[in-house]
Amino acid sequence: MRNYVLDAHAHTLVCGHGYSTITELANAAAEKKLELICLTEHGPELPGAPEPVFFGNYRIIPGLINNVKILKGIESNILDDQGNTDIPMNYIQALEIISASLHTPTFKPKSKNENTSAVLGAIANPHVDFICHLGNPQYDLDYEAILQDAKKTNTLIEINNASFFVRRGSKPNCEWIANRCKELELPIIIGSDTHFATDIGDFTYVDKVLNAVDFPDELIINLETKRLTDYLEAKGRVLFKDPRQYAEDLFSQKDETVVK
Numbered sequence: 001m002r003n004y005v006l007d008a009h010a011h012t013l014v015c016g017h018g019y020s021t022i023t024e025l026a027n028a029a030a031e032k033k034l035e036l037i038c039l040t041e042h043g044p045e046l047p048g049a050p051e052p053v054f055f056g057n058y059r060i061i062p063g064l065i066n067n068v069k070i071l072k073g074i075e076s077n078i079l080d081d082q083g084n085t086d087i088p089m090n091y092i093q094a095l096e097i098i099s100a101s102l103h104t105p106t107f108k109p110k111s112k113n114e115n116t117s118a119v120l121g122a123i124a125n126p127h128v129d130f131i132c133h134l135g136n137p138q139y140d141l142d143y144e145a146i147l148q149d150a151k152k153t154n155t156l157i158e159i160n161n162a163s164f165f166v167r168r169g170s171k172p173n174c175e176w177i178a179n180r181c182k183e184l185e186l187p188i189i190i191g192s193d194t195h196f197a198t199d200i201g202d203f204t205y206v207d208k209v210l211n212a213v214d215f216p217d218e219l220i221i222n223l224e225t226k227r228l229t230d231y232l233e234a235k236g237r238v239l240f241k242d243p244r245q246y247a248e249d250l251f252s253q254k255d256e257t258v259v260k
C-alpha cells in the first residue's frame, strides 16, 4: 500500500445519509496518520443535504483539528446537460475545494451524449477542481472525451474507493480510467467518500487498481499534501483562513486611543 497522506472526499452526518461528525472524522484521520482531509459535503440540491448557509459559515471550523488539516469544500451536484451545478455562488469564497458529481436524485441517467455533455460542462467550470466517481456504471459516458477535456482544463479525476462496494460494476471502468490517465499523464485524486469515520483514508481497493495498471506515483495527488495545496493555490484559492486571526491582530495592536 502506498503512503497516502490525504483524503479528498468525506461526508458528515449533516448530509442526511452520513453518520459521523467532523471531529470524529478528524480523530479517525489522526489515528491513521493522515495529514489532511477534505470535507466535501453534498451540495444543497441532493435530498437531505444542508442549506447553502452551511457552506457560508465554514470559516468557523478550525483549519487544524487534532493535528489534521481540514480543507472545507463541497461535492456539488451536476444538475443538467449543460453541466450546471449547485455550488452556492453566494458563498464561493468560503469554499476551499470543489468537486462535481452525477448523482441519480439530481441527474437521472440519460443517453451517453447527454451524460457526457453534463460532465464536460462541469469540467469547463473553472471553480470545479475534480470530478468524482466517473466509474459508476449507471451513467454511460464517453471517458475519452472527458479525460481529454480534463487534461486541457487541468481538472483532476477522482478514483473513489467506495465505488468498489457502493457503486457496483465500477471496477472495469475505474481500471480503464486509471490506465488512460496514466497514458495522458493526467493527475488523479483519491477519495474514500466516507459516510462513517472508520472509512476515512481507506484506499484499499483504489490501491489495487493502481497496482494493476502500474500507475505512476508522481501523478497521485494524495501522496503529498503540497501537491493538493499547490494545485488549489495556483487557482487563486486562499486556504486555511481563520477568522480568529482578525481578533489576534486586533488585540496585538497597541491602541493608544483606548480610554484609561
Ligand SMILES: [Zn+2]
Residues within 6 Å of the ligand: 075, 101, 103, 132, 133
Ligand atoms: Zn458522490
Ligand SMILES: [Zn+2]
Residues within 6 Å of the ligand: 009, 011, 075, 193
Ligand atoms: Zn461523496
